[in-house]
Amino acid sequence: MRRKxxxxxxxxxxxxxxxxxxASVAAATNGGLTPVQPESxxxxxxxxxxxxxxxxxxxxxxxxxxxxxxxxWKYRSRGRGRAVEGPQVHGHSRLEVIWTVIPxxxxxxxxIVVFFQLPKIDAAPASAHPIHITVEGHQFYWQFDYPNKTxxxxxxxxxxxxxxxxxxxxxxxxxxxxxxxxxxxxxxxPGKVNYTWFKxxxxxxxxxxxxxxxxxxxxxxxxxxxxxxxxxxxxxGAQAAATIxxxxxxxxxxxxxxxxxxxxxxxxxxxxxxxxxxxxxEQILRNGFVGGTGAMPPVGDxxxxxxxxxxxxxxxxxxxxxxxxxxxxx
Amino acid sequence: MxxxxxxxxxxGWKSGRVAxxxxxxxxxxxxxxxIATSIFFFALGGLLAILMRAQLAGPGEHFxxxxxxxxxxxxxxxxxxxxxxxxxxxxxxxxxxxxxxGARDMAFPRxxxxxxxxxxxxxxxxxxSWFSKGGAAHAGWWSYPTLSEAMPWASPGHGQDYxxxxxxxxxxxxxxxxxxxxVTIHNMRTAGxxxxxMPLFVWAMETYSILLILAMPAISAAVTLLLLDRNFGxxxxxxxxxxxLLLYQHMFWFFGHPEVYIxxxxxxxxxxxxxxxxxxxxIFGYKAVAFSTLAIAFFSMLxxxxxxxxxxxxxxxxxxxxxxxxxxxxxxxxxxxxxxxxTWRGNLIFDSPLLFSFGFLALFTFGGLTGIFLAxxxxxxQLNDSYFIVAHFHYVAFGGIVFALFxxxxxxxxxxxxxxxxxxxxxxxxxxxxxxxxxxxxxxxMLGLLGMPRRVYTYHHGGLxxxxxxxxxxxxxxxxxxxxxxxANIWITHGLRKGARVGNDPWMADTLEWYTTSPPPPHNxxxxxxxxxxxxxxxxxxxxxxxAT
Numbered sequence: 001m002r003r004k005x006x007x008x009x010x011x012x013x014x015x016x017x018x019x020x021x022x023a024s025v026a027a028a029t030n031g032g033l034t035p036v037q038p039e040s041x042x043x044x045x046x047x048x049x050x051x052x053x054x055x056x057x058x059x060x061x062x063x064x065x066x067x068x069x070x071x072x073w074k075y076r077s078r079g080r081g082r083a084v085e086g087p088q089v090h091g092h093s094r095l096e097v098i099w100t101v102i103p104x105x106x107x108x109x110x111x112i113v114v115f116f117q118l119p120k121i122d123a124a125p126a127s128a129h130p131i132h133i134t135v136e137g138h139q140f141y142w143q144f145d146y147p148n149k150t151x152x153x154x155x156x157x158x159x160x161x162x163x164x165x166x167x168x169x170x171x172x173x174x175x176x177x178x179x180x181x182x183x184x185x186x187x188x189x190p191g192k193v194n195y196t197w198f199k200x201x202x203x204x205x206x207x208x209x210x211x212x213x214x215x216x217x218x219x220x221x222x223x224x225x226x227x228x229x230x231x232x233x234x235x236x237g238a239q240a241a242a243t244i245x246x247x248x249x250x251x252x253x254x255x256x257x258x259x260x261x262x263x264x265x266x267x268x269x270x271x272x273x274x275x276x277x278x279x280x281x282e283q284i285l286r287n288g289f290v291g292g293t294g295a296m297p298p299v300g301d302x303x304x305x306x307x308x309x310x311x312x313x314x315x316x317x318x319x320x321x322x323x324x325x326x327x328x329x330x
Numbered sequence: 331m332x333x334x335x336x337x338x339x340x341x342g343w344k345s346g347r348v349a350x351x352x353x354x355x356x357x358x359x360x361x362x363x364x365i366a367t368s369i370f371f372f373a374l375g376g377l378l379a380i381l382m383r384a385q386l387a388g389p390g391e392h393f394x395x396x397x398x399x400x401x402x403x404x405x406x407x408x409x410x411x412x413x414x415x416x417x418x419x420x421x422x423x424x425x426x427x428x429x430x431x432g433a434r435d436m437a438f439p440r441x442x443x444x445x446x447x448x449x450x451x452x453x454x455x456x457x458x459s460w461f462s463k464g465g466a467a468h469a470g471w472w473s474y475p476t477l478s479e480a481m482p483w484a485s486p487g488h489g490q491d492y493x494x495x496x497x498x499x500x501x502x503x504x505x506x507x508x509x510x511x512x513v514t515i516h517n518m519r520t521a522g523x524x525x526x527x528m529p530l531f532v533w534a535m536e537t538y539s540i541l542l543i544l545a546m547p548a549i550s551a552a553v554t555l556l557l558l559d560r561n562f563g564x565x566x567x568x569x570x571x572x573x574x575l576l577l578y579q580h581m582f583w584f585f586g587h588p589e590v591y592i593x594x595x596x597x598x599x600x601x602x603x604x605x606x607x608x609x610x611x612x613i614f615g616y617k618a619v620a621f622s623t624l625a626i627a628f629f630s631m632l633x634x635x636x637x638x639x640x641x642x643x644x645x646x647x648x649x650x651x652x653x654x655x656x657x658x659x660x661x662x663x664x665x666x667x668x669x670x671x672x673t674w675r676g677n678l679i680f681d682s683p684l685l686f687s688f689g690f691l692a693l694f695t696f697g698g699l700t701g702i703f704l705a706x707x708x709x710x711x712q713l714n715d716s717y718f719i720v721a722h723f724h725y726v727a728f729g730g731i732v733f734a735l736f737x738x739x740x741x742x743x744x745x746x747x748x749x750x751x752x753x754x755x756x757x758x759x760x761x762x763x764x765x766x767x768x769x770x771x772x773x774x775x776m777l778g779l780l781g782m783p784r785r786v787y788t789y790h791h792g793g794l795x796x797x798x799x800x801x802x803x804x805x806x807x808x809x810x811x812x813x814x815x816x817x818a819n820i821w822i823t824h825g826l827r828k829g830a831r832v833g834n835d836p837w838m839a840d841t842l843e844w845y846t847t848s849p850p851p852p853h854n855x856x857x858x859x860x861x862x863x864x865x866x867x868x869x870x871x872x873x874x875x876x877x878a879t
Contacts, residue, residue, distance in 0.1 A: 014765060024362020032794055033774025035712050046712050048875070057699040064666060064695045071673045076680065077608075080840050082609060086676035091615040091668075097668040100660060107656045107702075112705045121708040122645060139483060173477045173484060174575060176640060176715055177771065180781040187641045190476060191569025192576065194642035209781040210640075212717040214477060214484070215396040218786035226730050230504060265396070288483055295482030 019168055035180060039205060040198040042183035045120040052113045056106050057328060120181070123196040133165045135211065136317040137188035139297040140216035142253045150240040151307065153251035157235045158203040160226040168194040172300055176330050179207035180223050181288030200226040214297075215257055215265065242308055245314030252299050253311075261319045265297065273327045275312070347452035348567065355854055360446050362746060364421025365739075367450055368414050374457070375409035376813060378402045380806055389789055389796050399778050399787035400468035401489070405456070408470030408493065409419070411589065412500050420445065420507045422738055423535040424747060425510060428848060430529045430844035431755050432520025432858035438512040445507040452499035459492035467493035467875045469788030470785060472586070473556065475567035475578050480560040490731055491560060494553045501546045508539035508546075520842070522861035526620075529841045529864065530613065533620045534599025537627045538592055544631065548722040552581035576641060580837035583634035591630040594726065595623055597734035598665060601687050605669055607839045608684035611795035615668040616807035616864055622661035629658045639707040640714050647706040651666075655705035662698055681837070686737035689764050694731025697722060700775065718778025724771045736763070736816070744836050749829030749849045755819040762812030769805025773798035840865035 012136030034051070039045040075086070113206075124130065133156065134145040144156045158164045169179050170188035179184035181206055182198040209220035249261065256266035263269070272282045285308060301306065344353045351359060381402050385393040394402060417735035424442065436442045464487015469478040473493065478485050515536050530738055555566040556578070567578050605614045613619060635643060635651040642652075660663045669691060678684065700722040704710045713719060736759070744750050747816065777798050780790060789795055823829030835844040844867050846855050863869055 018768065021798070027715055032773075032780050032798065035779050036781055044713070046708055049705065049706060049709050050712070053703050053709065057702050057784070061696065061699055065692060067670050068673075068691055071670065071676075072678065075673060075676050075678050077677050080677050082677075082679055084677045086609060086611040087613065088612055089671075089675075090521060091618065092671075095667075095671065095779075096615055096618050096664070103660050103663045107659060109703065111455065111653065111656060114708060115649070118645070119706055119712075122768035174474055176783075178715075178781075180712065180784065184708065185640050185715065186711070189569075189575050189641060191574065192642065207781065208783060208786075212400070212477065212785040215400065217400075218788050252706075258548065278622065289484045302675075312844050 008220075011246075038181060038183075039158075039200050039203065040182040041125065042121045042198060043181060045117045046184060049114050049117045049121075053110055054129050055258045056110055060103075076196070077120070106139070123269065124165065124199065127199075128163055130163040132167065133158070133163045133253065134169065135177055135188065136302060137168070137170040137220075138179065138252075138299060139172050139214050140207075140209075140220045140255050141299070142177075142220070142222045143302070145239070145292075147235055148263075150236045152235075152240050152246060153244070153247035154221070155225055155247075157224045157225050157232055157240075158200065159229045159232040160200060163197060163199045165195065165197045168196060172297055173212050175209045175220070176211035177207075177222075178210040179205050179222065181205045182190045182207075182224060185210050198224075200224065202226050202228070217256055241306075241310075244317075245310035245312075248303075248307065248311045249314050249319065261315075267291070270319060270321050273320075273322070275315050278309060278312050281312060284313075337480035344500050355443045357428050357436045357439065357442060358746070358850060358852075358854075360442050361421045361423070361425030363446055364417050364449065365426055366477060367446075367453065368418035368421060371409055371413040371453055372418075372780060373813070373817075375406050376810060378406040378409070380810055382406065383803040383806040385787060385790070386799050388800065389740075389792055391788060394787065396787045397459075397465070400470075400785075401460075401466040403785055404467050404470050404473075404493075405460075408456060408467070408496075410591070410639070410727070411471065412497065413449075413456065415593040415727070416500075416589075416736075417449050418735060419535075419538060419593065420449070420504070420598065422600070422735075423507075423538070424509055426742065426843060427514060427532055427535055428518070429745075429846065429854060430532050430841050431515065431518060432842045432845075432855060432861070433514065433518040433524055434854055436510050437518060438510050441506050442510050445503045445510065448499055448503035448506070449747055450762060452496045452503060455492055455499060459489045459496070461486040462492055472582055473553070474582075475556060475559065475573075475575055476569070478560075479568060480554060480729050485560075491557065494557045494560075498550060501581075501819070503823045504542045505546055508542040509713060512543075512795065515727075520861060525559075526617070527861055527864045527866075529599075530602035530616070530623075531599035532620055533623055534595045537623050538596050541595070541627050541630065544568045545585045545592065547832040549583050549585035552578055552585070555581075559788075572641045573636045576638070577639050580635070580643060583637045584631075587634040588627075588630045589822050590723075590726070591626055593606055593731055595626065597690070597731045598623065600734050600738040600741075601669060602665075603682045604687045604737050607741075607837050608679045608687070609673045609679060610679070611672055611676045612840075612865060613668070614671035614674070615664075618664055619668050622664045625661040626658060628769075629661070633658060636705060636707070636710070639710045652705050652707050655852045656702065659698065659702060659705075666698075667694055681708045681740075682751075682753060682760060683741035685757060686733050686740065689760060690730055690733040690737060693725055693733060693767070697725025697729055700725065713778060715784055716778035717774045717782045717784055720784050721771045721774035721778060724774070728771070729767055733763070733767075736760075739816075741837070743846045744844075745843055745850070746834040747824065748831060749823050749827075750832050751819050751823050751829060752862045755815055755822070759812050759815040759819065762815060763809055766805045766808030766810075766812055770802050770809055771805070771806075773801045773870065777802075835867065838871070840868050842866055845850075845870070 027095040035047055038047050132147060136143040142154050144152045168186050168188045170190050172190065175188040176185045177188055181199055183196065186194045186196045203226055207222050209217060213220065240276060256264055257269050258264045261268065261270035269275060286298055288298035289296040343349055351363065354360065362656055381394060385391055385399055422720045441660045466489040466856060467473065469490065470483050476484055478490050480486055515532055558564040559566050559568060567573045567575055569575060589665060602613055602619055631653060632654045635647060703713055704719065740751055740756055777795065780794060782795060832848050834847055842858065859866055
């Protein structure tokens, strides 16, 4: 069967070339062979556990695939007929014990490493002044409640270098909170309260919802902005309240209705006078709306009246276009 | 039944070319219908996969709408699991189990036909749901509430109800089939075939059947509660009224993880049949391979919540399910090492079944090892629900199961139809699929590590995200061409009648199905030799050789 050789050699060359190209692309840009560069202690310890598992599983991988390729090479038929049998070996008890016990030991080692890293991943370091923030997943935005009862949408502001505890909740469907650089994910499940934490150096970190939550699942991104303590204080002191109307419009309404209210997945609402009627708008935001072409989720079911008034004020100024007397739209 | 053999192949309208298939209770014909129907759904599910890859080929594309992406993604998963892998295993089991154990047919031929027709009905219900009000189900193949509930902002259309109905029908089909397999295997083995002389594929089908009976009721119950929630005002999964979303996840995965092994154990069984024949050696460690099948099945019932590490179960449960999940790696490793040892010092005949078996071994090993990352729950918190997990389970489900299925198709094709598929096309099929598969799914690991969540209809990052997604889409096309070569091969072999006719035993195999003609007659065997080992055909060849000298 010598004629089989070229295919095999070709295959090995193709496989090696593909692996090399992929690996060099990934290594050159430091992307994709490990979880993203960790910026929070929990993410760093996760990365440590990841590397340990890479070590053990990598060794097993090269052992098994190496033996496979070696056996394919060494024991290929070379034109021996089908009637030629290999040695009729039915098994070997000692070998069976060896390849049962060694994997058990390896798994024990992995388990020990994981449990050793676990406390540093699961629990935040002791901190004198941790911050407690509630993260609420919604179709299709994230809402953050700060300790002083202010709120922001889609962008979470935190002071850099301080431990931040997140209480993760939801009211409509299941979402999953995930900022890869700041640790693993945790689901936001209606009817359940979950917790996670991080501690981030100054910077902006991106993530997005990791649990299918409906049509705009892919648009449910979140940013964490870690900034200096004074900047954070200023933000939750006044800026958050001052910009909440804009945040609500662009982070919640515009997803379906477009930045100018021109419509998209949802209908055109730029000239809909309901936009500027506080009571009517509140009714829709709190209870949702079932119309001719589709349904709007109760996106504002947890909003307070200040939020709704801020939205109306923003919309009145920036979005709403009362139909001109002539009746032409827009 | 057994005394009225004329009822199986009656005269008159029932013996027509089409009608004889419609009324058949012959396990071989039912098996072939199962396999053909599954391959048809495999093509449909593959088409959906290509649609998804087209949408994700570059950032911010508009090939599919958001809604249709979610429908396509849900239907791809549901189709591949419920309409392809589980039933095609039932198809192979149907064709092979009675032949392998030297029986005349399955224990309950009519129940067997019912299983098949229920499977087809379930598939039609699922696929016709595209045309229902509101389109097909779009909550993912897990159908997690509350997204799958009837609220106007969740899944108000009828697609989800048809999905539930299809699952109910397919569950019945699977359970009837499983009962049939168990009764057949326990009662109808030929003289001399003790449990330790049974082909390993039959061991796998026995275990597959037990797992189906244990796991299927869990999903039936879960989707029944969902159906009641959606249509009859109950609140099992509506938290505002005291329902629990985690309850559904527990019920679903109590079925969902054994389901993985329901799909993969018969694939293991095929590999355990094929490797020895093409290595010209007995399986290494028959008992280890057989008992590790049972061990995997047992532990598979104890690991379900490793799908739920990110739901906040608490460290106690997380720890338990991490350990139980890692334990499964041990019997799986035993199988891999025994398979490797089977090829050691063999006379490896590189026909397509062996090629696909080695493909299985290489890819399944990789998929198994990435599973260790996901079992380690703090690492899973980072990787779960990302593209890493999509890559992981496709290495198991496609690289593992589908490659084993192709090995099985090429191996048993001559027995089923009496003609050999073209070897050169078979090898082309393998290389296209092997390279295409790795191009499709290897980059997905990197995408997940970069932070791309699963089930997103688009993404806005350029750079590596776009590069990896582009490679993945190109690989998907290559894989599809590989599958098309297989279809062309069938056409050339049978449509153009180019395939060489074969005798009883073209591969010089070990097990009883090769004792009878290819294809076997309706009654399978004129006589069955007394079985004295796990390799009755080899024993026979040796006796003949001894008699000749």
